[in-house]
Amino acid sequence: MIELILGGARSGKSRHAEQRVLQTGKHPVYIATATAGDEEMRQRIARHRQQRGAGWRTIEQPLLLAEALQQADQADACILVDCLTLWLSNCMLAEDPALWSQQQAALLACLPALKADVILVGNEVGQGIVPLGEINRRFVDENGRLHQQLAQIAGRVTLVVAGLPLTVKPQQGNPA
Amino acid sequence: MIELILGGARSGKSRHAEQRVLQTGKHPVYIATATAGDEEMRQRIARHRQQRGAGWRTIEQPLLLAEALQQADQADACILVDCLTLWLSNCMLAEDPALWSQQQAALLACLPALKADVILVGNEVGQGIVPLGEINRRFVDENGRLHQQLAQIAGRVTLVVAGLPLTVKPQQGNPA
Amino acid sequence: MIELILGGARSGKSRHAEQRVLQTGKHPVYIATATAGDEEMRQRIARHRQQRGAGWRTIEQPLLLAEALQQADQADACILVDCLTLWLSNCMLAEDPALWSQQQAALLACLPALKADVILVGNEVGQGIVPLGEINRRFVDENGRLHQQLAQIAGRVTLVVAGLPLTVKPQQGNPA
Numbered sequence: 051m052i053e054l055i056l057g058g059a060r061s062g063k064s065r066h067a068e069q070r071v072l073q074t075g076k077h078p079v080y081i082a083t084a085t086a087g088d089e090e091m092r093q094r095i096a097r098h099r100q101q102r103g104a105g106w107r108t109i110e111q112p113l114l115l116a117e118a119l120q121q122a123d124q125a126d127a128c129i130l131v132d133c134l135t136l137w138l139s140n141c142m143l144a145e146d147p148a149l150w151s152q153q154q155a156a157l158l159a160c161l162p163a164l165k166a167d168v169i170l171v172g173n174e175v176g177q178g179i180v181p182l183g184e185i186n187r188r189f190v191d192e193n194g195r196l197h198q199q200l201a202q203i204a205g206r207v208t209l210v211v212a213g214l215p216l217t218v219k220p221q222q223g224n225p226a
Numbered sequence: 227m228i229e230l231i232l233g234g235a236r237s238g239k240s241r242h243a244e245q246r247v248l249q250t251g252k253h254p255v256y257i258a259t260a261t262a263g264d265e266e267m268r269q270r271i272a273r274h275r276q277q278r279g280a281g282w283r284t285i286e287q288p289l290l291l292a293e294a295l296q297q298a299d300q301a302d303a304c305i306l307v308d309c310l311t312l313w314l315s316n317c318m319l320a321e322d323p324a325l326w327s328q329q330q331a332a333l334l335a336c337l338p339a340l341k342a343d344v345i346l347v348g349n350e351v352g353q354g355i356v357p358l359g360e361i362n363r364r365f366v367d368e369n370g371r372l373h374q375q376l377a378q379i380a381g382r383v384t385l386v387v388a389g390l391p392l393t394v395k396p397q398q399g400n401p402a
Numbered sequence: 403m404i405e406l407i408l409g410g411a412r413s414g415k416s417r418h419a420e421q422r423v424l425q426t427g428k429h430p431v432y433i434a435t436a437t438a439g440d441e442e443m444r445q446r447i448a449r450h451r452q453q454r455g456a457g458w459r460t461i462e463q464p465l466l467l468a469e470a471l472q473q474a475d476q477a478d479a480c481i482l483v484d485c486l487t488l489w490l491s492n493c494m495l496a497e498d499p500a501l502w503s504q505q506q507a508a509l510l511a512c513l514p515a516l517k518a519d520v521i522l523v524g525n526e527v528g529q530g531i532v533p534l535g536e537i538n539r540r541f542v543d544e545n546g547r548l549h550q551q552l553a554q555i556a557g558r559v560t561l562v563v564a565g566l567p568l569t570v571k572p573q574q575g576n577p578a
Binding site: 056058187191193195197200 | 355
Binding site: 230232234350351352353354355356360363366367369370371373374376377378383385392394395 | 410411412413414442526527528529530531533538541542563564565566568
């Protein structure tokens with residue numbers, strides 16, 4: 051079962067996603083795409099880690115998401131990817147200009163075959179004024195397209211508002 | 227029947243709107259408010275046109291939207307306006323400072339009398355940080371007010387998230 | 403009964419909140435957190451005041467929100483706070499760097515004990531590109547966290563889109 055959880059910045063989407071993982075009763079795995087590049091980010095990461103509590107296996111992988119998923123894949127695991135948007139950003143800022151399209155294709159190819167449950171967290175960034183700069187517009191475009199593609203294959207899609215889940219695509223397939 | 231379809235940038239709102247048009251079984255008409263001012267825009271327009279496929283009558287009209295609607299109005303037509311936000315932007319950037327309020331009034335006046343079904347696509351731009359600059363704030367204001375006014379007269383309002391429709395105003399009047 | 407009404411800029415959230423207040427049949431009280439710092443803001447305030455009409459008691463309080471609520475608290479009153487986001491902004495821009503956390507704690511402490519109905523209006527600002535500047539990111543963070551905390555204690559949470567209410571948390575406790 052693949053679940054997509056979207057929300058704005060500081061909407062409570064990560065916390066909601068962590069609760070969903072724990073509800074499955076499976077072994078929780080956390081794939082962190084953030085990198086502690088500066089002090090502000092270090093504090094965010096530490097706060098998230100503290101919120102999650104013990105019992106989670108953590109994999110840090112800013113770029114090669116499909117590889118990390120395959121590495122953690124087990125039928126009794128529920129893998130949380132937090133978050134897609136940082137992963138996109140990391141890939142777009144990488145030196146290799148083809149990295150993003152390769153990594154995106156690898157993710158979409160690997161997801162249907164995974165034995166684990168997977169919960170993917172993404173940041174809504176397209177509901178403000180479209181920012182200046184081609185890179186910003188491309189980022190909004192790629193993020194939105196990725197969410198659309200994942201929403202197609204997800205068995206459940208949720209938008210988190212003020213920490214509360216709004217159902218966008220009701221659960222399909224096996225209940226969790 | 228008038229339908230309003232809202233969504234952020236790259237939310238899949240255009241594609242959803244096109245599917246809604248085709249579901250009516252009526253002759254599809256596309257009113258494009260975009261103008262191919264630069265290469266980036268030309269590519270976006272070409273991609274949208276390719277997605278739609280053949281069979282659509284296309285009218286390009288960046289400013290005089292009410293006139294374009296009246297020109298295309300037939301009982302067996304379903305007219306897609308894509309999108310309101312570019313039309314607002316075109317009108318606000320026009321030399322005549324009164325153009326926007328004139329065009330907005332003309333749209334609101336003509337809609338109830340049309341024989342065709344009309345599906346209007348608009349961009350949510352007000353859920354980010356309010357950007358600096360009076361023109362940006364005015365743009366957010368006018369866009370939001372337009373959506374509110376159209377939502378009042380629409381028989382159905384939808385917010386598209388990751389390509390999926392969230393019902394904001396359930397269908398009223400004749401089913402389509 | 404505490405109700406949280408969220409929405410983007412110019413989403414119609416204030417008008418919807420005013421209607422909710424009037425539906426209670428209680429004495430309407432308006433706590434305005436805006437300050438008429440410039441001509442643009444003066445016009446916005448005047449337009450909102452005109453929309454509300456007569457019959458409202460108005461309290462202007464840009465910073466000390468908990469005090470204003472306690473001052474207006476009566477069992478036969480329904481108090482509208484419009485809006486939380488300007489209040490946050492006023493507190494964050496104040497000279498005293500501890501003011502925001504003090505005022506936030508005071509609000510969360512006083513709300514459960516109030517006899518009046520309270521309707522709180524907040525601005526969604528986190529669904530666009532995260533803006534540059536630490537102050538902007540902190541603003542988005544604090545605004546989002548405040549909404550999450552209030553959504554926990556609110557008996558009803560609504561997201562306003564194009565003037566129409568989307569239910570995020572259905573009404574709980576006594577109906578109004």
